[in-house]
Amino acid sequence: KLDIKGFKNWREEFKNAIFILDNGEIYNPTTPPLLEGAGGRTFTVSREVEKMSKSKYNVVNPDDICEQYGADTLRMYEMFLGPLEQAKPWNMAGITGVHSFLKKFWKLYHNSPSLGGGQGEDFYVSDNPASKDSLKTLHKTIKKVEEDIENFSFNTSVSTFMIAVNELTAQKCNAREVLEPLVILISPYAPHIAEELWKKLGHKESIATAAFPSFDPTFLVESTKAYPISFNGKMRFTLELPMDLSKEAIEKEVMANEKTIHYLEGRTPKKIIVVPGKIVNIVG
Known part of the structure; x- marks a missing residue:
């Protein structure tokens, strides 16, 4: 819904604006009683994506943004909007995040x-x-x-x-x-x-x-791996182990862990499946 008073106060050139409706009727907001609630009528407006143009009164002055947020914020925000080759709608809501x-x-x-x-x-x-x-x-x-x-x-x-x-x-x-x-x-x-x-x-x-x-x-080579430790296919906890451990060493570390002892509850596992660098699954 169009806020008539807000629209008129938005820009100096809109203070004395009149509106031509779809049916050709001319609406002058300064004429009583239309100024107060537009004579009981509600005006619904839509949004249209257009290029910035002085003739359309939709230009955003970069000097104002630099004054409020700084030139670096404006520069980064323009790059953050999306790929250079694509057209992007200008939205000031995201500039505070970059700032x-x-x-x-x-x-x-x-x-x-x-x-x-x-x-x-x-x-x-x-x-x-x-x-x-x-x-x-x-x-x-x-x-x-x-x-x-x-x-x-x-x-x-x-x-x-x-x-x-x-x-x-x-x-x-x-x-x-x-x-x-x-x-x-x-x-x-x-x-x-x-x-x-x-x-x-x-x-x-x-x-x-x-x-x-x-x-x-x-520096991007991982030296450790967080192994998911599963019991009968259900993951119960993770255990951080060095990546260079052998299959036997991984099994030994897992079986000695207090959480493994807790979940086994004194049982002897039938099978222990170890895939180095990926998972450990204890069956039984």
Whole structure:
């Protein structure tokens, strides 16, 4: 339903607007009593997807968005909308999500241990070695972003950055070994915030001159496997075991586990099926 008063107040040029109805009748909202409830009538409007055009009064001024959210938010949001070759409906509802992501990304570099791991305003990046999980997250991101840039799939790159920031935040990562390559990765997408962080990291030259991070597949090699442990085909629990264990060693570890002893209730299994790297099923 069309909110007449809201529509008139939306833009200056609509304040004295009149409406031509489907039946050719001219409706002037400023004429009493139509101003109050349109004389008891309800006007139903539909949505139409069109290109932005001044003649259609549907242009969104990018300066207004930059003023409210920043140029990096607008830049990333436009890429996040979908593939470049496709037309996308403009919807401001999602821009706040991209803006929140950039704030979360900024906080990764301002996570001081002096605040108990909390988020502060002081810049803090550690020179301590990064954890295996953080390095895995970084190189998984490098691989995906490289592929996306080659395919012009910038929208999935933005999604990958969001996943990476969530994972690194959960890991409480503040290692330079991870955060420095990450800011280079995101710099083509959010150049202003990346340049600011690059300077804070101690670099005098522009981030545009920095070499693109190299993907190392060794960090994505799984060293452990969460084996689903089943009893007569029903999965009861999972057990984390090294990937290089032999079939016999896996069986020994599973049978010695306290949860296995609990579910067996003193019974001797008739058969133990072990598929290395996949499952363990105890029958009987």
